[in-house]
Amino acid sequence: xxxxxxxxxxxxxxxxxxxxxxxxxxxxxxxxxxxxxxxxxxxxxxxxxxxxxxxxxxxxxxxxxxxxxxxxxxxxxxxxxxxxxxxxxxxxxxxxxxxxxxxxxxxxxxxxxxxxxxxxxxxxxxxxxxxxxxxxxxxxxxxxxxxxxxxxxxxxxxxxxxxxxxxxxxxxxxxxxxxxxxxxxxxxxxxxxxxxxxxxxxxxxxxxxxxxxxxxxxxxxxxxxxxxxxxxxxxxxxxxxxxxxxxxxxxxxxxxxxxxxxxxxxxxxxxxxxxxxxxxxxxxxxxxxxxxxxxxxxxxxxxxxxxxxxxxxxxxxxxxxxxxxxxxxxxxxxxxxxxxxxxxxxxxxxxxxxxxxxxxxxxxxxxxxxxxxxxxxxxxxxxxxxxxxxxxxxxxxxxxxxxxxxxxxxxxxxxxxxxxxxxxxxxxxxxxxxxxxxxxxxxxxxxxxxxxxxxxxxxxxxxxxxxxxxxxxxxxxxxxxxxxxxxxxxxxxxxxxxxxxxxxxxxxxxxxxxxxxxxxxxxxxxxxxxxxxxxxxxxxxxxxxxxxxxxxxxxxx
Amino acid sequence: xxxxxxxxxxxxxxxxxxxxxxxxxxxxxxxxxxxxxxxxxxxxxxxxxxxxxxxxxxxxxxxxxxxxxxxxxxxxxxxxxxxxxxxxxxxxxxxxxxxxxxxxxxxxxxxxxxxxxxxxxxxxxxxxxxxxxxxxxxxxxxxxxxxxxxxxxxxxxxxxxxxxxxxxxxxxxxxxxxxxxxxxxxxxxxxxxxxxxxxxxxxxxxxxxxxxxxxxxxxxxxxxxxxxxxxxxxxxxxxxxxxxxxxxxxxxxxxxxxxxxxxxxxxxxxxxxxxxxxxxxxxxxxxxxxxxxxxxxxxxxxxxxxxxxxxxxxxxxxxxxxxxxxxxxxxxxxxxxxxxxxxxxxxxxxxxxxxxxxxxxxxxxxxxxxxxxxxxxxxxxxxxxxxxxxxxxxxxxxxxxxxxxxxxxxxxxxxxxx
Ligand SMILES: Cc1cc2nc3c(=O)[nH]c(=O)nc-3n(C[C@H](O)[C@H](O)[C@H](O)COP(=O)(O)O)c2cc1C
Ligand code: SF4
Ligand code: SF4
Numbered sequence: 003x004x005x006x007x008x009x010x011x012x013x014x015x016x017x018x019x020x021x022x023x024x025x026x027x028x029x030x031x032x033x034x035x036x037x038x039x040x041x042x043x044x045x046x047x048x049x050x051x052x053x054x055x056x057x058x059x060x061x062x063x064x065x066x067x068x069x070x071x072x073x074x075x076x077x078x079x080x081x082x083x084x085x086x087x088x089x090x091x092x093x094x095x096x097x098x099x100x101x102x103x104x105x106x107x108x109x110x111x112x113x114x115x116x117x118x119x120x121x122x123x124x125x126x127x128x129x130x131x132x133x134x135x136x137x138x139x140x141x142x143x144x145x146x147x148x149x150x151x152x153x154x155x156x157x158x159x160x161x162x163x164x165x166x167x168x169x170x171x172x173x174x175x176x177x178x179x180x181x182x183x184x185x186x187x188x189x190x191x192x193x194x195x196x197x198x199x200x201x202x203x204x205x206x207x208x209x210x211x212x213x214x215x216x217x218x219x220x221x222x223x224x225x226x227x228x229x230x231x232x233x234x235x236x237x238x239x240x241x242x243x244x245x246x247x248x249x250x251x252x253x254x255x256x257x258x259x260x261x262x263x264x265x266x267x268x269x270x271x272x273x274x275x276x277x278x279x280x281x282x283x284x285x286x287x288x289x290x291x292x293x294x295x296x297x298x299x300x301x302x303x304x305x306x307x308x309x310x311x312x313x314x315x316x317x318x319x320x321x322x323x324x325x326x327x328x329x330x331x332x333x334x335x336x337x338x339x340x341x342x343x344x345x346x347x348x349x350x351x352x353x354x355x356x357x358x359x360x361x362x363x364x365x366x367x368x369x370x371x372x373x374x375x376x377x378x379x380x381x382x383x384x385x386x387x388x389x390x391x392x393x394x395x396x397x398x399x400x401x402x403x404x405x406x407x408x409x410x411x412x413x414x415x416x417x418x419x420x421x422x423x424x425x426x427x428x429x430x431x432x433x434x435x436x437x438x439x440x441x442x443x444x445x446x447x448x449x450x451x452x453x454x455x456x457x458x459x460x461x462x463x464x465x466x467x468x469x470x471x472x473x474x475x476x477x478x479x480x481x482x483x484x485x486x487x488x489x490x491x492x493x494x495x496x497x498x499x500x501x502x503x504x505x506x507x508x509x510x511x512x513x514x515x516x517x518x519x520x521x522x523x524x525x526x527x528x529x530x531x532x533x534x535x536x537x538x539x540x541x542x543x544x545x546x547x548x549x550x551x552x553x554x555x556x557x558x559x
Numbered sequence: 560x561x562x563x564x565x566x567x568x569x570x571x572x573x574x575x576x577x578x579x580x581x582x583x584x585x586x587x588x589x590x591x592x593x594x595x596x597x598x599x600x601x602x603x604x605x606x607x608x609x610x611x612x613x614x615x616x617x618x619x620x621x622x623x624x625x626x627x628x629x630x631x632x633x634x635x636x637x638x639x640x641x642x643x644x645x646x647x648x649x650x651x652x653x654x655x656x657x658x659x660x661x662x663x664x665x666x667x668x669x670x671x672x673x674x675x676x677x678x679x680x681x682x683x684x685x686x687x688x689x690x691x692x693x694x695x696x697x698x699x700x701x702x703x704x705x706x707x708x709x710x711x712x713x714x715x716x717x718x719x720x721x722x723x724x725x726x727x728x729x730x731x732x733x734x735x736x737x738x739x740x741x742x743x744x745x746x747x748x749x750x751x752x753x754x755x756x757x758x759x760x761x762x763x764x765x766x767x768x769x770x771x772x773x774x775x776x777x778x779x780x781x782x783x784x785x786x787x788x789x790x791x792x793x794x795x796x797x798x799x800x801x802x803x804x805x806x807x808x809x810x811x812x813x814x815x816x817x818x819x820x821x822x823x824x825x826x827x828x829x830x831x832x833x834x835x836x837x838x839x840x841x842x843x844x845x846x847x848x849x850x851x852x853x854x855x856x857x858x859x860x861x862x863x864x865x866x867x868x869x870x871x872x873x874x875x876x877x878x879x880x881x882x883x884x885x886x887x888x889x890x891x892x893x894x895x896x897x898x899x900x901x902x903x904x905x906x907x908x909x910x911x912x913x914x915x916x917x918x919x920x921x922x923x924x925x926x927x928x929x930x931x932x933x934x935x936x937x938x939x940x941x942x943x944x945x946x947x948x949x950x951x952x953x954x955x956x957x958x959x960x961x962x963x964x965x966x967x968x969x970x971x972x973x974x975x976x977x
Contacts, residue, residue: 129913
């Protein structure tokens with residue numbers, strides 16, 4: 003890439019000659035304000051917020067569209083530029099409703115931030131504002147307030163260029179311009195909610211999240227979506243120990259800055275739900291009753307001991323972490339001595355060409371990689387189910403996975419003499435269980451997923467369980483978490499007596515006389531990195547925020 | 560003076576009549592020349608675009624890439640929507656073949672196989688007339704395959720606008736032809752690099768193209784001597800407003816505005832004084848009536864006077880004219896026609912109109928006079944296309960040159976509202 007010398011506000015930089023001024027500036031830590039420019043979308047140049055002075059050009063130039071050239075001298079904050087910027091801010095604000103106190107975007111609104119930074123803080127406008135439709139249900143998951151829209155066209159470009167469907171358009175002209183869908187159609191593509199993230203104002207809002215919380219009262223924890231094998235990088239938004247929303251987090255190797263609506267909507271409601279398994283349960287006289295951890299662990303240990311090793315099978319899970327599956331595989335091999343170990347696959351439909359994968363689990367390749375696979379003549383998942391039906395397998399121990407949703411499996415579970423299952427929520431499978439071990443959800447534990455690209459990615463706890471503490475355990479904290487007084491009810495949301503699966507399995511191993519000594523998920527991961535060839539050289543530090551690809555790659559069936 | 564674009568020949572729109580008066584001879588001549596020689600001839604003639612910006616036509620043509628490995632297009636701009644402008648319509652009606660002949664010569668010079676004539680949607684009758692003229696030219700072999708046995712082929716189509724002034728802006732016009740929303744494009748890339756359908760494109764006004772046969776017939780040398788040297792040729796001036804004989808007049812460039820008003824257009828009715836003149840369509844800067852002496856209809860003269868030729872749509876306003884009302888109406892037009900794409904024009908045009916409404920109704924404040932100009936200044940130069948400038952210039956010039964008219968409209972503290 004040939005480099006050119008460009009001067010920004012008096013400092014010379016060497017930049018790639020294909021870059022625009024805004025990109026060159028951004029790379030060098032000079033921020034140029036903008037609304038319509040978005041790094042992942044085509045440039046439209048309409049908001050005029052990024053006007054800068056380029057010496058030898060008669061007019062101010064838009065930094066988003068102007069390519070750098072050798073010897074170019076750019077001023078991003080001289081008086082002329084500041085005046086133009088203030089003028090653009092004034093123009094954008096004259097017809098804006100200025101309803102920040104009731105707007106969901108407040109606190110993460112570009113227009114609000116820029117009003118503080120680049121505006122005069124005073125309005126000369128004494129006319130009536132233009133009025134347009136409000137509370138427009140533009141799609142099943144997105145609401146539109148046309149009056150707040152600043153016509154930047156990001157949302158239109160997103161649908162055209164990323165989602166690949168032309169669903170949004172402007173109609174009318176001038177200051178009567180309105181964002182809309184085609185007659186009779188809705189903004190309903192599987193990626194529709196990304197427009198909420200990229201809308202620089204509160205015009206497009208998340209129907210599910212609207213009016214639930216001011217964003218500054220929430221904590222945001224970096225994690226990874228569980229909706230499919232892509233593993234889109236996300237942030238979990240929490241207030242009062244309850245998840246209120248997910249939003250995507252940038253990772254160019256995985257999901258760019260997007261996520262699908264299914265991931266955003268359907269993968270976390272169970273964490274807050276009433277169906278949560280709040281503590282371990284044992285079936286007594288046909289009824290599942292809550293018990294303490296010691297009792298539950300002892301029960302599983304003694305039951306497992308009562309079977310022949312050839313009568314036992316275990317199922318790991320593509321919904322559980324690498325750590326959970328590793329400990330489980332180790333337990334199966336070293337403690338139970340069974341070779342009948344596998345996990346269930348959940349494939350629906352086909353991969354699309356954006357993000358969505360047919361494999362609806364976050365960790366199929368990880369489960370397999372850390373040893374959850376039949377070995378030395380052991381049975382596969384299908385064989386295990388058949389063997390249960392044939393009465394050959396009598397006891398089953400499974401990690402969190404709603405197995406009973408798979409055709410034919412529920413009948414098999416009924417025939418078992420003993421069935422212990424880890425579960426986060428009551429589900430079809432728990433109805434058949436003799437012991438339910440209350441597992442923490444992905445939002446309550448540390449760990450890693452391995453996505454379809456064999457990229458290992460970190461999940462981090464965002465919601466506390468009974469055994470955790472926000473401050474002591476280094477959780478992301480909102481202002482409420484930090485500043486609530488002891489008698490405020492804030493921060494005292496529901497907490498469950500659940501544990502990460504690896505920890506539960508280690509306890510069962512202990513009850514059976516094995517020494518599984520791990521203080522935390524880091525310890526488990528470090529052991530994986532020693533014992534599993536493809537993980538060698540990795541650590542949580544190396545996995546970091548963006549993940550790391552496994553060395554040797556096996557192909558996921 | 561002899562008239563070339565709109566000569567006084569009955570039924571000239573009829574192709575036989577056009578041929579009898581030397582029509583399509585320039586095409587025959589051009590086809591004997593090399594394409595680059597044609598471009599050179601147009602360059603040497605000094606012809607400048609009649610669509611508003613006076614851009615040198617030959618130079619524009621020379622920006623087109625050579626060769627025909629890519630599709631290339633010519634768009635002929637007959638959107639004619641600027642208030643005060645109605646000259647291209649006369650060509651469509653009275654001499655469509657001179658335009659068509661110019662288009663084919665242009666296509667030959669630039670190696671273009673496809674030309675679109677984009678015509679204002681409201682000009683239904685004239686679209687039909689041009690379609691008829693094109694059919695006649697096809698029938699005679701002037702358009703289509705292997706034109707006059709030269710081996711050169713080109714097709715010409717009409718394309719109707721749908722009522723948007725902005726679609727006269729060249730890049731919005733290209734989007735409109737593509738079936739997209741009439742949004743101007745950010746430049747660069749310029750049309751000659753990436754135009755309609757992403758291909759190299761030249762856009763010229765209808766009248767500009769109509770000058771080309773004359774240049775080829777009589778030679779660049781001869782043409783360049785018509786009118787003023789730096790902006791030569793015949794020019795169609797549309798005169799409207801307070802004159803006795805409004806209409807389109809063909810004159811050499813450089814005729815004084817007063818000659819145009821008093822001699823061609825028969826002066827102001829009832830001998831009234833001229834309060835103001837807008838020389839080149841509603842976007843050009845207004846001039847005070849008492850300052851018109853010596854100002855001519857050509858680029859340099861009007862520039863020196865603080866205005867521009869624009870589309871040579873000369874609007875005359877007598878001493879009784881309410882200029883605040885005039886500006887309010889002009890600002891209404893630009894507010895109505897702003898495409899809404901870029902912030903300063905979208906928001907600013909509406910703001911200007913609303914302020915001017917207050918002036919019209921004696922509801923303005925003294926500070927609003929400066930604010931009008933200031934808001935216009937904030938639009939000018941900061942937008943994607945020149946509509947923003949077109950909206951700003953009238954406001955700036957009216958306020959600067961007729962401030963007294965605005966001062967009179969300020970709300971009086973002690974006046975009781977009627
Ligand atoms: C808002 C706007 C409207 C325009 N409308 C017209 C028009 O109706 N006809 C026209 O020839 N040029 C119009 N123009 C100018 C064109 O963009 C372009 O400069 C012209 O067609 C070039 O032709 P010329 O070089 O032959 O003058 C308009 C420009 C703007 C900014
Ligand atoms: S809705 Fe938001 S993203 Fe879409 S154009 Fe309006 S301001 Fe931009
Ligand atoms: S200046 Fe006006 S008409 Fe031109 S692109 Fe901007 S909003 Fe549209």
